Amino acid sequence: MTNPTDIILYDRLMKRKVNGEFTGSIISKCKDKIIFSNNIRISDDEGISIIQGLLVGFEKDVNKVIAVSKKSDFLWKNLEEDILEYSVLIPEDTMEQYDKGQFSDDFPYTLNLLHTAGLLLNAPDNRINHLDFFKGEILKNPVCSVLKGILVADRVVIDDKGDPYFYDCLIIGRDEHEDLKVSYDTIVNLDEKNVDYIIILGIEELKI
Amino acid sequence: MLLFENKQRKLLNILKLTGSPFKKFVSTGEIKEDLGVTQSRQELLYKIIDIMEKNDNIILPIIGKVGTGKTHLYWALKHGFHNYNIVYLSLENVYKRFYYNTYSEFVENMGVGPLRNITNNLCNKWGATERKFGFFHFADIKKIRDSAYKEWNSYFEDKEALNDAINAITAHCLDPYKKVEAERWLLGDLMDFRDLSRLNLNYDLRKKNNAFTMLKILTENAKINSILFIDDFEKVISIAGPIKEAEEEEEVFDPSWLYGAKTSPDKITAEKTLDKILELYKIKGLRIIITLKSLEFFNEIKSKIKEKNGSLLSIVKEPIFLSNFLIDDIFQFYKKSIEYFFGGINYLDYSIDFPNSSDYYPLNKKTLEYIYNTTKGNPREIIKLLIKIFNEIISSNENIEDILKKYQ
Numbered sequence: 001m002t003n004p005t006d007i008i009l010y011d012r013l014m015k016r017k018v019n020g021e022f023t024g025s026i027i028s029k030c031k032d033k034i035i036f037s038n039n040i041r042i043s044d045d046e047g048i049s050i051i052q053g054l055l056v057g058f059e060k061d062v063n064k065v066i067a068v069s070k071k072s073d074f075l076w077k078n079l080e081e082d083i084l085e086y087s088v089l090i091p092e093d094t095m096e097q098y099d100k101g102q103f104s105d106d107f108p109y110t111l112n113l114l115h116t117a118g119l120l121l122n123a124p125d126n127r128i129n130h131l132d133f134f135k136g137e138i139l140k141n142p143v144c145s146v147l148k149g150i151l152v153a154d155r156v157v158i159d160d161k162g163d164p165y166f167y168d169c170l171i172i173g174r175d176e177h178e179d180l181k182v183s184y185d186t187i188v189n190l191d192e193k194n195v196d197y198i199i200i201l202g203i204e205e206l207k208i
Numbered sequence: 209m210l211l212f213e214n215k216q217r218k219l220l221n222i223l224k225l226t227g228s229p230f231k232k233f234v235s236t237g238e239i240k241e242d243l244g245v246t247q248s249r250q251e252l253l254y255k256i257i258d259i260m261e262k263n264d265n266i267i268l269p270i271i272g273k274v275g276t277g278k279t280h281l282y283w284a285l286k287h288g289f290h291n292y293n294i295v296y297l298s299l300e301n302v303y304k305r306f307y308y309n310t311y312s313e314f315v316e317n318m319g320v321g322p323l324r325n326i327t328n329n330l331c332n333k334w335g336a337t338e339r340k341f342g343f344f345h346f347a348d349i350k351k352i353r354d355s356a357y358k359e360w361n362s363y364f365e366d367k368e369a370l371n372d373a374i375n376a377i378t379a380h381c382l383d384p385y386k387k388v389e390a391e392r393w394l395l396g397d398l399m400d401f402r403d404l405s406r407l408n409l410n411y412d413l414r415k416k417n418n419a420f421t422m423l424k425i426l427t428e429n430a431k432i433n434s435i436l437f438i439d440d441f442e443k444v445i446s447i448a449g450p451i452k453e454a455e456e457e458e459e460v461f462d463p464s465w466l467y468g469a470k471t472s473p474d475k476i477t478a479e480k481t482l483d484k485i486l487e488l489y490k491i492k493g494l495r496i497i498i499t500l501k502s503l504e505f506f507n508e509i510k511s512k513i514k515e516k517n518g519s520l521l522s523i524v525k526e527p528i529f530l531s532n533f534l535i536d537d538i539f540q541f542y543k544k545s546i547e548y549f550f551g552g553i554n555y556l557d558y559s560i561d562f563p564n565s566s567d568y569y570p571l572n573k574k575t576l577e578y579i580y581n582t583t584k585g586n587p588r589e590i591i592k593l594l595i596k597i598f599n600e601i602i603s604s605n606e607n608i609e610d611i612l613k614k615y616q
Contacts, residue, residue: 025342036344054341102345206346
């Protein structure tokens with residue numbers, strides 16, 4: 001676990017805000033959506049802005065929900081009313097660990113999806129579960145929302161029981177005191193019941 | 209309980225079972241030599257190391273008569289020079305397809321691990337580790353290739369070869385489905401058109417510019433420096449020597465039918481080989497050691513270099529002379545060889561049974577002095593005579609003192 005004071009740029013719950021311009025690997029949670037970006041600007045006058053971030057989550061499309069990943073600029077002017085929950089800058093040493101795991105040659109036959117797709121969604125009125133379909137497969141670039149946290153991994157493997165095993169994972173979550181923490185783990189196994197959703201990012205969307 | 213043991217008898221019995229400790233009197237680049245150099249040559253070794261460390265691109269000639277241990281020096285350098293990739297080249301073996309053969313030896317010597325490190329580091333430098341949206345390593349191979357080409361375009365003459373090299377390196381590092389084929393290409397395997405087209409390559413490394421480009425890339429991007437040790441360099445001259453008269457031998461095929469009367473194909477090849485070796489100065493940080501049999505050859509090679517490109521004479525260093533053994537060297541060499549031999553056959557008690565450094569049993573000091581004087585200290589001749597004496601000791605039923613009397 002890293003020292004939270006260094007990395008938490010904004011936390012609405014704990015009323016923490018660090019003004020300035022930051023670059024690096026930044027994860028922001030905005031309601032049930034996740035934003036990945038390499039920059040963020042925080043100031044008292046202009047609020048919080050992100051240029052060219054990647055928004056990941058589920059959206060309603062007519063009468064069904066679909067997984068989306070969209071590149072966009074973001075601005076939260078009035079933080080009291082806005083929905084940005086937190087923004088965390090992942091420490092460089094953690095990212096280096098994550099990078100090393102990503103370039104492993106041990107899994108050359110990982111499936112890369114071309115377009116972003118929902119693997120699992122545990123919403124009361126909308127359920128998606130494709131875990132059985134991908135049993136035994138290795139999927140690249142999963143993003144997972146779980147309880148109060150976010151899990152970003154290099155790959156996910158669905159075991160024979162249909163449970164997802166994430167490899168090379170970055171985990172952002174709150175502890176018992178509601179403080180935000182960042183950690184790295186080589187393998188994380190989750191029970192699908194605790195998962196809000198798993199989205200597999202498509203490489204075409206990352207290319208943009 | 210053993211009260212008394214005739215250690216000398218025991219040693220002779222062991223020798224009769226195992227055979228002579230001296231078997232090989234010619235050193236080659238293929239068979240590893242573990243025995244280091246003698247004391248008098250240690251300083252020479254340091255001198256070579258010092259020259260190598262102080263110069264980036266040089267040709268260092270080492271001159272020594274036949275059998276003085278020029279090839280053995282390669283092994284001594286290899287053992288003492290751990291932070292260098294020292295590649296042995298016998299000109300006789302590599303002068304045809306020079307760059308391809310040199311590259312093959314270079315890669316074999318370097319190993320697959322460092323090769324993979326080099327391709328990884330290059331791809332990282334070209335942007336493979338760039339994190340999209342701060343997180344995702346999306347290796348856009350095309351973008352990385354473009355970036356590599358842009359960086360190296362002005363630095364490499366043959367653009368087609370450069371393209372092939374970049375395609376192979378990026379495929380090796382970033383494309384898991386083509387990694388195996390790309391590694392085969394990088395290791396210098398011969399490849400058919402189907403494999404090449406799958407990798408989007410035009411030629412394998414038999415194409416001289418491809419081999420040269422890859423040699424340049426690997427040498428300049430390896431973490432350790434490289435030295436080419438070209439043995440028997442005078443072959444460049446002897447191959448290009450005067451054409452044999454027609455009467456000298458009956459020829460089934462006269463090369464002049466194809467190549468004209470004045471220049472033999474071997475001579476053309478030899479001339480080209482020298483040109484190719486001189487082209488290696490374009491590879492930054494590649495040091496070259498050449499061995500020659502005499503100063504005359506060195507002068508002739510210098511004049512040939514001057515003819516081709518006078519400015520290259522500045523990279524040719526003053527030669528280092530490898531002389532015959534000094535008298536103390538033969539004692540040291542003999543003792544070391546015997547100890548090494550008995551160590552190799554697990555007779556580890558040798559140093560306990562014969563602890564005195566001046567105990568040369570089964571030979572003696574006089575015999576060694578006789579060998580030195582007879583051979584004038586030439587290492588190869590010394591070994592030849594040692595082989596002869598040991599063979600006599602092992603195979604003859606004569607008393608050892610009587611045998612040694614003949615060699616005193």
